[in-house]
Amino acid sequence: MSAVKLFAIFACGGIPTVAPTEIGVVMITGDTVRGPLLDARDGVFVLEVDGFPTAISYDQLEPESAYRARTAILEVQRGPADGWSAADRFELGRFCLRRNQEGLARRHFATAMGRDVAYRDRVDATMAEYRAGRSARAAENDAEDKDENVDARRANGGASRDTGEGTDTGGGMDGAVGAESKPRAAWPDAASSATAEAVIAGYKEVGERLRARVGTDIRLLETARFLIWTDWAKSEHADLERWCEQMYAVVAERFGLRADASVFAGKCPVFCLRSKKRFGEVAGALDRYDVSNALGYTISEPNGHVHVVVCRLGGSEAGRDVFASTLVHELSHAFLHRYRSARRVPLWLNEGLANVVAEDVLGDRCFNAEAAEAGARAFAGRDLALGEGFWKADSLDARYYPIAHSVVAYLIGRDGDAFRGLVDDVKKGVAPADALNARFGMSYDGLESAWRGAHR
Structure with missing residues (x-):
């Protein structure tokens, strides 16, 4: 046995x-x-x-x-x-x-x-469905690899591409944007079209410098609200565009924004990479960011600039779904940073909402809701307390993400309009605990007690 x-x-x-x-x-x-x-x-x-x-x-x-x-x-x-x-x-x-x-x-x-x-x-x-999918992806990737080799030879005069240290892109996505065009306010103080165009042009300049350094197989996709640089196969580009725009639509609806409103300065830069090696190269060039234990990250600047970098590990169905969940999660952070002001929201709210949005966008392809429910049940049935280490944390361990998801989902389910008001208040400068009390009539201890009761 x-x-x-x-x-x-x-x-x-x-x-x-x-x-x-x-x-x-x-x-x-x-x-x-x-x-x-x-x-x-x-x-x-x-x-x-x-x-x-x-x-x-x-x-x-x-x-x-x-x-x-x-x-x-x-x-x-x-x-x-x-x-x-x-x-x-x-x-x-x-x-x-x-x-x-x-x-x-x-x-x-x-x-x-x-x-x-x-x-x-x-x-x-x-098995037939699996083999068909594998064959289609292999054929597309072969074509992409040939294009990459041709582009690399053209870019380097026939020599192999140098992936060593080179010229830095300028300290992040705002490195090429002139001071006069740096965004200082987020929605609803919309920038002029001229300023937005200047910001977008600056982002594209950084993207081109990055391509020259890291690889010309990285292509730019442009949607209504996003600039997406990716080395994914062309057959998968539509998925990247759809996930980004669906994230925006879901969060905009959650906060009652007009369909034509944009919280971003021009458009939000996103980098979607298909290997950990390329992820490290892009993160190092853009942000000197250590990706050792990361699948993605969001850089949010006090002046309102944001950008997102995410990688996929392998070409399996599971790998794609994890990538999609990570992408939508990180884009939610970018949206929330730009929403109304650049004031930060508590991490439990930020991470919890990002997980909820990923589930809303991806549905059955995302296990966030199942993890949140299982984690909440296990936590609520034990003699544990969230405490200030959860509500006021400067950093939140990933094991708390399902709990944060569950708490945010509980608040939204209780009163979606009050939840929107809670976020609005925090973005206006109201202390999170005061905003929670004003919108839901409860303290952190009261919220934890009510949330526990809902999962017992």
């Missing part, structure tokens, strides 16, 4: 009835996390890490680690692997394909068909 079976048995999706199983995982950022298993749902599970219930999505893990965690949890939920049903094996095969683990997927599909021949048609259809 396995160690997992010896230590814990609990019903599917339920809480362990005896000492919980220890699970160790490796995040896609490289961080390692270990702790007793408290709960498990379809796409997320909860570990107790340093006494804190930490909700984790399988998509946040390295593929091999995700597979090991999923099978360990299945053994807790279902018992030894030889007793798993055909449905369990089929779903595990789909889980593997989502991470481009084709060999493992075929093994589980074969077992599923061996236990129930009715699964053959479903397996064939699933």
